[in-house]
Each structure stands twice: as structure tokens, then as C-alpha cells.
Amino acid sequence: MWIVGAGPGAPDLLTLRAARLIERADVLVWTDSLINPQIAALAPESCERIRTSSLTLEEVMDVVVERARAGLRVVRLHDGDPCLYGALAEQLHRLREAGLEAEVVPGLSAYQATAAALHQELTIPGLVQTIVLSRAGGRTGVPEREALPRLAALRASLCLYLSARHVEEVQEQLLAHYPADTPVAIAYRVSWPDEWITVVPLSAMARVSLERQLIRTTLYVVSPALAAPQQARSLLYSSGHRHLFRGGVPEPD
Template structure:
């Protein structure tokens, strides 16, 4: 069996219990070396074969997996965050399908949830927004026209923007046009949960300058939306005057 495992955003303890167990049992580990902490490898058993995929192409990765599988070895493909979000696992799974190699995807903690946790906010705030949009700006990877940042921002939902901090000026301009408000709160979380994490807080008016002052060009999550304010609204779930299936109102 081959396992695609989400390693989490940075902190090695944010991998799932299942992910850690499978990593310990692996005979072969292929990890995304440019993004995944090498501390994860400390949990591997002695004699494990380890490959850094940061300089490898799809054919090379597939060859290693295929050879290991034919030798009866257990393979772990260790990705950053959650592999189902910008994980580039689809093309790998297609290749394994061609070779009739079975695999399983083990989810992980995404950088967008880790970043929100680090700024101590909740994406879904009653009376503010109940929707979270995960997206990125167009670049070498195109984005469908109907998913342009300006179009998505017009919903005024909470947003988590991946792989875009290097284009912070363009991101901000599109968001301003979409939200039609330059005072929308923003947070940029660089390397969420890593030891060198940095959190920059501002609004669409000043966040670009703050990010450039810190010279942050990659590995950062951009959070945008009114959920970042302390809006004074709360869920009614624990309100003593609110009834639900498991509790009567006082």
C-alpha cells in the first residue's frame, strides 16, 4: 500500500495520529523537502529509505513508488499541510492507477486552519459570515476567470489565500475592488506553527507595505475578512436561553 499523508503545516506534532503511525511503519518515505520539516524523519524506523522530492519530477517519483511496491515495501508520500489542498497529488494518483498500485490519502492540518488558529479567530462568525473561500491568485498556474480574486471578494466572505504573498500588491488591489472597502482586516501568517513563524496584522490599506517591510515572499497564508475583527457577535449554541436537541433553555 502507498499512503499520501498530510504532515501538517510545520509543527511536527500537528500530523495526525494515523499519519505518525504509518510514517513509523514505512519502508520508503518520499517527502516534500522544501516544505515538510525534516523532524518528521526522526520518527522513521532504522533502515528506512528516504527521498527528498523537491528536485524530482513525476516520473522519478512514480518510479521509486513502483519499484518499492513491487518489492513489497510500504511507501509513505509525505506532503505538507493537507494533501488535498494544492498538494499536487492528483497526477501522482493517476500514475498509480495506471500501474494498479493501491493507495490511500490520509488528511492533515492545513495551513489555512493553522493560520486562523495562530491569530486566535474563527472563520465562521454568526451575523458576520458563514462561508470560507480558499483560493489563490493567478500566475504560472491559471485561475478560472469566474474565480478571480475580485469576483470572490465581492461575496465578502472569509478568505484564505494560498501561494500568493509574492504578488501582495496585485492581491490587495483585487481584494479592494471586490470588497469595495480598503479597511477590511487582513493577517499574513508566515510559516504558521514553525519556530520562525511571523504574524502580520493590518488592513487592505496597509498590509502590502507591512509584508514588503518584512521581505516575505513565500510560505505565507493571507487571511482576509471581517471575521478578523472582534465583532461582538457569538454563536447561540451555548447560550442558556437557547434550546436545542440536547438542552432546554432556562
């Protein structure tokens, strides 16, 4: 069986491997609350399609194990990338307990699709070189060492998933470390037909989110890179930088 990332929404942002597996599936177990139905429609007419929005993980895995043991080609289809907030570890553990192996197929994540839609790089030489993927604590919680104020202190490119319901608290915590005019990209259903993306100052992050009534399928990208000076230059591509493939031995970092 296969655990496959469907990407952020647009069918043409699937990887080739993901598309081929879906097109050959006997059983498609898919996250219908978050995945574009056009992607599920790529499966053959004979494919059994099982929606998971109303199922617990145990119920999902019971179905997956039963169909896989019957020798069927089972594709467990996740939104985005299954390695990111996809309960992947739990699913693989249950499969191993059942004596089954799975191939994991990565998918494009929403933070990548958002940066591309904005024509923005999130790592700018001399300004920011780190991308942090995280979330507000909420009901699930996060380890104390990963609490949002600790991450915000880095002032890196911070991509926050699953955080729209807590946006007022998130903004307050971020303002303790980032300047109020730090750009924040608010991306709702990125790459879907009804995609909505805007960039606002951090001080307006909560207000705009509440005005748009955003509570799910929303990503925040908080980054000084979104207002980077146009003259920022990568050392790697500079004419004065020698390395193994251009002009000699690579210089030490």
C-alpha cells in the first residue's frame, strides 16, 4: 500500500508518482474534507473511494488493513505532505503491527505553494536563512521548548499551520519578537480555485483574519523575506565566489 501526499489542492501540483498511483488504485482512502475532489476523480471508475472526514484513525486503519490484506492496491491519500501534520507515525505503526509495509510519497506543502504564488523566496542572503514550520498550541499543544514565543525569538521565516482559530493570541506572541511592520502572508486554500492570499503587517494579522472569518485551511507565513531589498545577492552565484564547478576548489564556509 501507499501513503501519498496530494499537495495543497491543485491537481496539477501532484507529483507524477502520486498521480500514477492514484490512477492505478483499487482503493482510495482520502481526506475528503481537505483534498480537491478533482484529485480523487483521477482514480479509475472501478476504484472504491472511502472518505475519512467522519472516521477516527482507528476506523481508517481498520479499512486500510483489511483491504491491503485482501491484496488490493490501497492508496491512503493525504492533503499536503503526509510527513507534516499527517499522523504518519501512528499510521505506519499500526501497519507494522499488522505486518504490512507502506511506501510514503511526499507532496508539495502549502508553504511552498504560498511562496511560489507570491513570487517570493523565504531565504534571503544576509537577512534570513532559516524556515520554521510550526503551529499554535491549541488543543493538541506543543512541547514547551517549541512554544511560539521561543520560535518567534529566532525572527526566521515562520510558517504557521493550523493556527487561524488562535490568531489573536498568535499575533500577540509574535509581536513580542518581530517588529509590528513585519510582513505576514495570509494564505487561504492556496492553489484552489477560491484561493485568497494577501500580505499584511504583523499588527494587522488578527484583524484581517477575523474580518475574513478564517478558521481553517489557512497558512500564515511571517517573514522579513517578504519585504527583502531587491539588491540582495546570493554568494553562490556571485562572480567573485569560486567553487568546485566554477574557478577552483570550494572555499570553506
